[in-house]
Amino acid sequence: xxxxxxxxxxxxxxxxxxxxxxxxxxxxxxxxxxxxxxxxxxxxxxxxxxxxxxxxxxxxxxxxxxxxxxxxxxxxxxxxxxxxxxxxxxxxxxxxxxxxxxxxxxxxxxxxxxxxxxxxxxxxxxxxxxxxxxxxxxxxxxxxxxxxxxxxxxxxxxxxxxxxxxxxxxxxxxxxxxxxxxxxxxxxxxxxxxxxxxx
Numbered sequence: 351x352x353x354x355x356x357x358x359x360x361x362x363x364x365x366x367x368x369x370x371x372x373x374x375x376x377x378x379x380x381x382x383x384x385x386x387x388x389x390x391x392x393x394x395x396x397x398x399x400x401x402x403x404x405x406x407x408x409x410x411x412x413x414x415x416x417x418x419x420x421x422x423x424x425x426x427x428x429x430x431x432x433x434x435x436x437x438x439x440x441x442x443x444x445x446x447x448x449x450x451x452x453x454x455x456x457x458x459x460x461x462x463x464x465x466x467x468x469x470x471x472x473x474x475x476x477x478x479x480x481x482x483x484x485x486x487x488x489x490x491x492x493x494x495x496x497x498x499x500x501x502x503x504x505x506x507x508x509x510x511x512x513x514x515x516x517x518x519x520x521x522x523x524x525x526x527x528x529x530x531x532x533x534x535x536x537x538x539x540x541x542x543x544x545x546x547x548x549x
Contacts, residue, residue: 378404381482389486394496399485401455402462402494405430406481409463413470423463427529430459431522438518450498452521457501457532458494460525461485464536484540493539505531 382399389395405426412422434452441447447455465484474480488494495501505528 374404375400378407385482385486386489389490391486391489392496395486395489395494398454398458398494398496399482399489401430401458402465402485402488403482405459405462406466406485407478409466410470410481419467423467426463427460430456434521435518447517448498449517449520450501452517453501453524454495454498456521456525457528460529460532461488461494461536464533465540468537468540487543488536488539491539491543493536
C-alpha cells in the first residue's frame with residue numbers, strides 16, 4: 351500500500367512540475383514577444399529573449415535567496431543544460447533541436463545571467479521589466495544570438511570544435527569552451543552601452 355502511495359505522490363509531483371514549467375514557458379514567451387515588438391526586432395528574437403529572460407530571472411531569484419554569485423550562476427547554467435536535455439528527450443524526433451540550436455540556447459542563457467549580474471554589480475535598479483528591456487537591447491546589439499547560424503558566424507574562429515558525436519555533448523563542450531568568451535563579450539557591450547540599456 352505504501353509503494354502505491356509513493357508512486358501516486360511521485361506522479362502528482364511530476365504533473366505539478368510539468369504544468370508549472372509549461373505555464374512558466376508561456377509567461378516567459380509572452381514577455382519576450384512583447385519586448386520583441388517594443389524593440390521592433392525580428393521574430394527570431396522571441397526565443398532568444400525567452401531563454402535569456404528565464405535565466406536572468408532564475409539568477410536573480412537565487413541571489414535574492416542569498417545564494418552566492420558564482421553558485422547562482424552555476425545552478426542556472428546547470429538547469430539550462432538539463433532543460434536542453436529534457437527537450438531533446440521529450441520532443442518528437444522531427445522537432446528536436448539541432449546542435450547549433452542547443453548552443454544558441456545555452457549561449458543566451460549565460461547572456462541572461464550576465465546581464466542580471468551586471469545590473470546587480472553596477473547598482474542598477476534590477477526589477478523584472480528592467481532585465482527584460484536590457485535583454486531587448488542585447489538582442490538589438492547582436493549579443494543575444496537570434497538564430498542557430500549565428501553560432502558559427504559569431505564564434506567561428508574563437509576555438510577549435512571537436513568532431514561531431516552526440517548533439518547534446520557537442521553543444522555542452524562548445525558552451526564550456528566558449529563560456530568565458532560569451533561572458534566577456536556581454537560585459538564589454540554592457541559597459542560600452544550603459545546609458546542605452548533601459549531604452
